[in-house]
Amino acid sequence: DAGITQSPRHKVTETGTPVTLRCHQTENHRYMYWYRQDPGHGLRLIHYSYGVKDTDKGEVSDGYSVSRSKTEDFLLTLESATSSQTSVYFCAIAGRQHYEQYFGPGTRLTVT
């Protein structure tokens, strides 16, 4: 158990509303990641962080922003949710060797 929690685990929201998903780790790891998983696409990287206040974009970052004010927390925000952002969102941390990841349990987001 890599000590990663995500909240909420399920959320239904309406188009146009802001949504924030939270990832919390107890491992004091430097690298954290947000992915979305959709059928036929596997996992796609949205944003990642390599330290407090240090973040960078992934391959599907449009419509998403992130913040990391503490080592243990990485927040993903959808400023104005759209139906295309309906997905399962996973947070991950990189292991000590950097080339392995440990995932949280996921957040299922439905935008109606």
Added chain:
Amino acid sequence: TQLLEQSPQFLSIQEGENLTVYCNSSSVFSSLQWYRQEPGEGPVLLVTVVTGGEVKKLKRLTFQFGDARKDSSLHITAAQPGDTGLYLCAGAQNFNKFYFGSGTKLNVKP
């Protein structure tokens, strides 16, 4: 366009059969990981391969990294129902950016 192509997408076999899953790319990766994911859960790391040509064994699972570090395979010997799940490969570039294949959904029937 997927940076990593996995094949087959779906595989349904009988208990005791052998199978191989492939993960291919035209890009070079510094390392490659294999994960298994159960429904409703996050992916769980199975193995990491780092050196071109490297072979790693995990009980009945054998993982190989291509010599050029662009592809990998996962071979399962004598599959069991407990092997059922979604198998994902992921390649790392620059040690901190990971690209996932679309996955192979394996169903092992008793």
